[in-house]
Amino acid sequence: MPAEIWGPVFLTLRLATLSTVILLVLGTPLAWWLARAQARWKEAVATLVALPLVLPPTVLGFYLLIGLGPSGPGGWLAGLWGGRSLAFTFEGLVIGSVLYSMPFVVQPLRNAFEAVGDRPLEVAATLRAAPLDRFLTVALPLARPGFLTGAVLGFAHTVGEFGVVLMIGGNIPGETRVLSVAIYDYVETLQWPRAHLLAGGMLVFSFVVILGMTLLEKRIGRARG
């Protein structure tokens, strides 16, 4: 297959991997807080995180286009290394993907942390485990299935992202021309053999990911039960 086809594939994998890592790093403390905190306004924060589930990608794309641009915070950030806008950059896509896929990572993590419950943590506390110790050696291992689900969903959802990328990407090969945009282009320019190749690949990929995750979750469930 020519580079024209492989380019978007590798770019998409790079975007999804990086976004997933960032999502896990940001999502874990957030989900922990949402699961454990008593603050009354925490559900407002949870709602903010969940918004991309229901908003059309055009809403996020529109705000990102302005926010990443020269008069928004993205322009200021880009200015730190001499750029003027984060739109049309790989970094801009990572920011968009993290926002867009956030609920897919935070929700499973929060559920997993809530499922751990108070009891194991209280027991650990009576054994004089410090809070960080309790989190790292008790809560994290018990919440492992949540991490698996969150990581897989976050990764897969980023791979499947389209609307936001179309609006803030600018279709630059090697930088923002991801799989979904490449497929769209091939369809629109009637290059259907190529569109079939990539679209078929996505279909198989998505099927394998979801099936694999379901089977793995079942196995973990059995091992515990």
Next chain:
Amino acid sequence: MKNLLLAVFMALAGGSVRAEEINVAVAANFTEAATEIATAFEAATGHRALLSFGPTGQLFTQITQNAPFDVFLAADSARPARAVEEGLAVAGTNFTYAIGKLVLWSADPGLVTDETVLSSDGFTRIALANPETAPYGAAAVDVMRNLGVHDRLEPKFVRGNSIAQTYQFVATGNAELGFVALSQLAGRTEGSAWIVPDDLYAPIRQDAVLLSNGAGNPAAQAFVGFLKGPEAAAIIARYGYGTDAG
């Protein structure tokens, strides 16, 4: 609940009885002119033209897949001709309704004076419409090739999905400058622009064609007739398009 459904159904059915409705696929650069023409068309004939906007290539792809369009206003002459060849449009009905003009435009009032800006290093991103699907994008590539700056500028390209998205990339300042349609700047004075001389690109002959879907529809035929008439011509000229007449 039943009454509500009935009321909704009556309202929907009633709407289509009053006036004939047709669907028109419109190239993105012609958005504003077409909207004005559709309003004038409705005032003159009572028929309603529902407009769908997009890049010409994308609209054409939809037409090959039996999209329910009655008339196609493209941004080139190739795709309407191909629609006729492939039996998707009525032979002999294609005609040039407008000749498009390309502009190099920036939201920054001081940036664009003439073509010299293209050889300067005064910008990081230049926007153009995707040359594969949008004729204005192909024309922009022509211009840069003829000026000998294409290969040097290519790493700075951002490609809009249509000329409308290209305009928006430049308007938001995310790209410092870009090639847009003169019609998009009609009535706007902000920023700086250079109207690209005609000899730098092949004329953007924008053809319209009556699609097979609308062949037997009097309202679709009326729309094509209206587009050729003086009222539409005045609107088209006001948006900065050339016509075959002058």
